[in-house]
Amino acid sequence: MKEHRSIVRTARPLSLVGPAFAWLAAGVVAAACVFIIVYIVKEGLSHVDWTFLSSDPDPSPASGEGGGVRIPIVGTAFLVFITTLLTFPIALGASVYLAEYMDERRPLTKAIRLGLEVLAGVPSAVFGMFGVAMFSHGIFTFMSSSGAEGSDVAFGRSFLVAGVVMAIHVLPFVIKAMEEAIRAVPVSYRQGAAALGVTKWRALQRVVLPAASPGIATGVILGMGLAAGDTAIVWLTLGGTMNMAVDAWWQLSSAVEVLRGTGSTLTTFIYFSSPAGEGNAPELAYAGAMVLLVLLVSLNAVATFLGRKPRSV
Amino acid sequence: MSSTESAAEAVTPAPDVDIDLTGRVKRLSESIARPALLACAVFSGAVVTLVIAYVFWYAIPVLLEQGWEFVSTGGWDISIDEAWTEPAVTFGALPLIAGTTLTTLGALLVSVALGLGCAIFIAELSPDAVRRPLEAVVQMLAGIPSVVFGLVGLSVVVPFLQGLVPADSYDVVTEVPLEGDSLLAGVIVLSFMILPFFVTVAVDALRAVPRSYTDGGLALGLSRWRSITRIQVPTAAPGLLAGAVLASARAIGEAIALSMVAGSIAFIPSLEWGLKYFPFMPARTMASAIVESGGEGMSIPLIQNAMFGLGALLLLASLSLSIIARVIVNWYGRRLSLDTGREL
Amino acid sequence: MYASKEDAVTQKSPVRPTSEADEAAHLLAELDREMIRAARSLETGTLIDVRDLEVRYGSKVVLTDVGLDIPLRQITAFIGPSGCGKSTALRCFNRMNDEIRSFSMSGRIRIGGQDIMEPKVDVTELRRQVGMVFQHPNPFPMSIHENIALAIREHTPRISRDEVDHLVEWALTKANLWNEVKDDLKRSALALSGGQQQRLCIARALAVKPTVLMLDEPCASLDPISTARIEELLLELSGEYTIIIVTHNLAQARRISDDVAFFLMGRLLEFGEARRVFEDPLRRETADYVRGVYG
Numbered sequence: 001m002k003e004h005r006s007i008v009r010t011a012r013p014l015s016l017v018g019p020a021f022a023w024l025a026a027g028v029v030a031a032a033c034v035f036i037i038v039y040i041v042k043e044g045l046s047h048v049d050w051t052f053l054s055s056d057p058d059p060s061p062a063s064g065e066g067g068g069v070r071i072p073i074v075g076t077a078f079l080v081f082i083t084t085l086l087t088f089p090i091a092l093g094a095s096v097y098l099a100e101y102m103d104e105r106r107p108l109t110k111a112i113r114l115g116l117e118v119l120a121g122v123p124s125a126v127f128g129m130f131g132v133a134m135f136s137h138g139i140f141t142f143m144s145s146s147g148a149e150g151s152d153v154a155f156g157r158s159f160l161v162a163g164v165v166m167a168i169h170v171l172p173f174v175i176k177a178m179e180e181a182i183r184a185v186p187v188s189y190r191q192g193a194a195a196l197g198v199t200k201w202r203a204l205q206r207v208v209l210p211a212a213s214p215g216i217a218t219g220v221i222l223g224m225g226l227a228a229g230d231t232a233i234v235w236l237t238l239g240g241t242m243n244m245a246v247d248a249w250w251q252l253s254s255a256v257e258v259l260r261g262t263g264s265t266l267t268t269f270i271y272f273s274s275p276a277g278e279g280n281a282p283e284l285a286y287a288g289a290m291v292l293l294v295l296l297v298s299l300n301a302v303a304t305f306l307g308r309k310p311r312s313v
Numbered sequence: 314m315s316s317t318e319s320a321a322e323a324v325t326p327a328p329d330v331d332i333d334l335t336g337r338v339k340r341l342s343e344s345i346a347r348p349a350l351l352a353c354a355v356f357s358g359a360v361v362t363l364v365i366a367y368v369f370w371y372a373i374p375v376l377l378e379q380g381w382e383f384v385s386t387g388g389w390d391i392s393i394d395e396a397w398t399e400p401a402v403t404f405g406a407l408p409l410i411a412g413t414t415l416t417t418l419g420a421l422l423v424s425v426a427l428g429l430g431c432a433i434f435i436a437e438l439s440p441d442a443v444r445r446p447l448e449a450v451v452q453m454l455a456g457i458p459s460v461v462f463g464l465v466g467l468s469v470v471v472p473f474l475q476g477l478v479p480a481d482s483y484d485v486v487t488e489v490p491l492e493g494d495s496l497l498a499g500v501i502v503l504s505f506m507i508l509p510f511f512v513t514v515a516v517d518a519l520r521a522v523p524r525s526y527t528d529g530g531l532a533l534g535l536s537r538w539r540s541i542t543r544i545q546v547p548t549a550a551p552g553l554l555a556g557a558v559l560a561s562a563r564a565i566g567e568a569i570a571l572s573m574v575a576g577s578i579a580f581i582p583s584l585e586w587g588l589k590y591f592p593f594m595p596a597r598t599m600a601s602a603i604v605e606s607g608g609e610g611m612s613i614p615l616i617q618n619a620m621f622g623l624g625a626l627l628l629l630a631s632l633s634l635s636i637i638a639r640v641i642v643n644w645y646g647r648r649l650s651l652d653t654g655r656e657l
Numbered sequence: 658m659y660a661s662k663e664d665a666v667t668q669k670s671p672v673r674p675t676s677e678a679d680e681a682a683h684l685l686a687e688l689d690r691e692m693i694r695a696a697r698s699l700e701t702g703t704l705i706d707v708r709d710l711e712v713r714y715g716s717k718v719v720l721t722d723v724g725l726d727i728p729l730r731q732i733t734a735f736i737g738p739s740g741c742g743k744s745t746a747l748r749c750f751n752r753m754n755d756e757i758r759s760f761s762m763s764g765r766i767r768i769g770g771q772d773i774m775e776p777k778v779d780v781t782e783l784r785r786q787v788g789m790v791f792q793h794p795n796p797f798p799m800s801i802h803e804n805i806a807l808a809i810r811e812h813t814p815r816i817s818r819d820e821v822d823h824l825v826e827w828a829l830t831k832a833n834l835w836n837e838v839k840d841d842l843k844r845s846a847l848a849l850s851g852g853q854q855q856r857l858c859i860a861r862a863l864a865v866k867p868t869v870l871m872l873d874e875p876c877a878s879l880d881p882i883s884t885a886r887i888e889e890l891l892l893e894l895s896g897e898y899t900i901i902i903v904t905h906n907l908a909q910a911r912r913i914s915d916d917v918a919f920f921l922m923g924r925l926l927e928f929g930e931a932r933r934v935f936e937d938p939l940r941r942e943t944a945d946y947v948r949g950v951y952g
Binding site: 018019021022023024025026028029030032033034035036037039040043089090091092093094096097098101102108111112113114115116117118119120121122123124125126127128129130132133134136156168171172175199200201202225228229230231232235236239240267270271274275276282285286289292293296297300 | 342343346347349350351352353354355356357358359360361362364365367368371426427428429430431433434435438439443446447450451452453454456457458459460461462463464465467468469505508509512537538542559562565566567568569572573574577600601603604607608609611617620621624627628631632634635636638639
């Protein structure tokens with residue numbers, strides 16, 4: 001039997017189901033993200049004012065005042081600062097080594113790569129638990145206050161502890177971003193430098209790293225965002241208190257005490273204030289969330305700006 | 314070799330050229346830099362062994378003492394309460410394991426289905442004007458802190474589900490109250506949290522499939538969609554699988570958002586009352602339990618023991634997932650480079 | 658095939674005679690080159706001698722049984738079809754192949770009598786003396802001035818700013834680029850045209866005072882006008898430097914080289930004076946290649 005088929009399009013409605021699903025899925029994802037942001041802004045905006053930003057949290061909701069997020073903002077800044085300070089040099093060194101000096105076939109290389117992958121997969125709750133337990137040992141008393149009277153135990157919760165644990169948590173992600181940035185530098189730059197008799201290390205310093213610097217900065221900002229957005233580690237290692245150990249935290253003379261003391265960040269403030277936390281003041285949680293989102297969006301904007309900057313002089 | 318020697322002698326030496334190739338500039342920094350960089354890399358790769366060793370060092374005695382019952386019995390919440398006062402308590406983490414497994418599997422199902430559609434859209438179907446903002450949105454979703462997910466879930470998803478709880482649940486399910494903060498709420502919130510991680514990996518995997526494959530399909534008269542689903546997706550399957558494994562590693566470790574929306578009761582959700590009630594059962598995951606009880610509880614040795622037990626289980630799970638993902642990616646990379654004849 | 662390509666190039670190139678005055682100028686230029694060649698051939702001597710060179714990448718042999726003497730202050734062209742090993746041979750002379758992990762070689766390469774594989778040889782010093790320019794211009798993403806100053810400072814750590822400026826000007830002048838860029842040395846090198854970038858790369862290599870200048874298909878990505886300028890430059894430089902150029906362009910090899918080495922499938926088939934190799938090749942393969950049978 002001979003069959004004639006026309007090349008003229010015939011309607012096949014079923015063929016539209018698949019693409020329609022893809023469009024729908026993309027729409028749902030976009031809608032979810034937009035919804036979360038709009039919702040937080042809508043609920044939070046009316047509570048964000050100067051008083052909210054400039055007053056400290058009031059953990060006892062009985063007073064009816066609620067309090068603000070000054071300490072949490074400062075706490076977030078402290079934590080991000082300590083984390084970045086600890087992460088940056090190590091991550092830069094490691095990523096340069098991974099991108100430039102590694103022989104991928106060596107067992108050591110494979111071990112380091114595996115270690116980083118496993119590290120990236122460790123849940124932050126486990127990091128937090130590890131941090132409290134580890135830094136409660138007596139020898140780490142210098143990093144937090146001392147624990148119970150007469151025992152050889154440290155309190156194990158402080159900005160320093162949280163910073164160290166957070167640095168370990170963000171390290172693999174920052175290294176990955178930095179390594180990609182360094183690898184993205186064209187081989188021709190390295191070849192050009194080598195052919196001029198410039199040593200590898202000097203070529204890195206003078207040519208490769210400057211060319212990769214926007215990407216490296218993006219990596220740093222990625223780490224800052226992770227540190228600012230994490231709750232589990234902060235909740236466990238910074239203590240569940242909303243205020244800092246020292247009232248006059250801004251004085252330089254109390255710096256050590258602040259670093260060894262407990263505190264809060266925006267994320268723990270949100271957790272504490274949410275209906276699931278003890279504070280149970282949702283409007284404060286929304287307002288805190290809005291401040292946090294503004295912070296993260298600005299960080300992302302900086303990263304995007306740096307990424308777009310043309311690599312010229 | 315004499316022939317070489319004689320040939321060498323035959324070379325007419327160049328006049329007035331003085332070549333000295335021994336280095337004159339001392340380069341100390343080079344010899345310091347390399348070991349320093351290596352130290353950074355080794356430290357970064359090795360620090361995880363410190364974490365693992367520490368957790369297992371404390372967890373193994375606990376697990377040995379508690380025995381098989383730690384993973385096969387329930388009663389977690391009561392044990393934690395008792396641990397504050399009692400001298401000795403046994404823990405049973407089965408409800409937490411069930412909670413983690415169910416939320417993870419549920420979220421994985423939703424996020425893979427939705428995420429695959431989204432990834433195909435981004436990689437293949439979307440016009441440029443839509444793709445860029447959408448990619449930005451996916452990135453942004455990945456950047457939203459889990460506590461914000463929890464907060465929105467608690468204010469939007471939970472009240473919505475509250476209205477769907479079967480009215481007779483109080484009479485039928487007597488063991489726990491069925492509320493909006495439930496397994497289903499946990500799954501919904503968790504799905505959107507892990508979705509961007511799956512989508513990112515999936516988009517890369519789809520894009521890595523050589524254009525010539527799908528072109529071949531189109532040339533055979535397959536429709537665009539058919540050549541995507543019949544050729545591109547199967548070729549990218551290992552990459553997609555690796556993405557799913559990574560996403561589930563995220564889901565297993567998620568603590569805060571789930572502790573806010575999933576009910577926070579250590580309970581083994583059961584089908585015995587019927588499918589109608591199942592989604593509304595409360596759940597508590599291992600990671601949530603660590604965050605909820607590990608704050609002040611870490612000072613109580615019994616609770617600390619229980620926490621380390623959970624930590625070890627979580628580590629085992631995330632460790633195996635990392636390794637599985639790596640094996641898949643390695644195998645996939647080899648296969649694709651064989652297929653296309655180029656190194657990846 | 659190749660003959661026609663050569664015609665195509667000369668037609669577009671500015672040296673093609675279009676009027677009588679142009680023709681006279683062209684003849685003069687031709688005469689000039691002949692004089693330079695004649696003057697150079699008075700100086701004989703070998704700068705680089707290669708014996709029994711064999712190169713492998715992993716287990717794959719890419720060059721075998723190569724032996725040649727590269728004369729001082731002349732232009733030696735390496736020709737041959739793609740994948741014949743000519744670039745690999747070039748990269749042996751400044752040990753750029755060391756960067757490739759699977760690379761291994763045997764045999765001996767001496768520059769000015771010094772075996773470059775000896776442990777006492779400092780690779781960075783070798784690369785200073787044996788400059789190299791790549792197929793695609795690869796200026797660093799920094800200013801024109803910095804591109805050259807970087808290399809200078811690397812080899813003379815405590816050099817004064819004035820001396821650097823002076824050397825930068827000298828190198829740019831040498832590379833016939835100074836007049837075009839002297840007013841905006843602070844401009845990004847990436848903003849230059851392809852031909853200018855390539856001349857900047859040559860200037861960069863010259864700035865560190867090399868003995869040898871190697872060019873790996875330096876004109877492959879350039880238009881005919883830029884190509885002609887680079888060729889002119891190389892002829893000028895050949896009075897002072899030993900130049901080795903890898904090229905696909907037989908017409909180019911004819912125009913500028915004194916000696917030609919013909920590589921085929923990892924072997925050096927023929928090496929000798931350029932005119933002789935092109936006009937009266939000893940081997941059938943060379944004749945075929947020069948006639949354009951393959952390549």
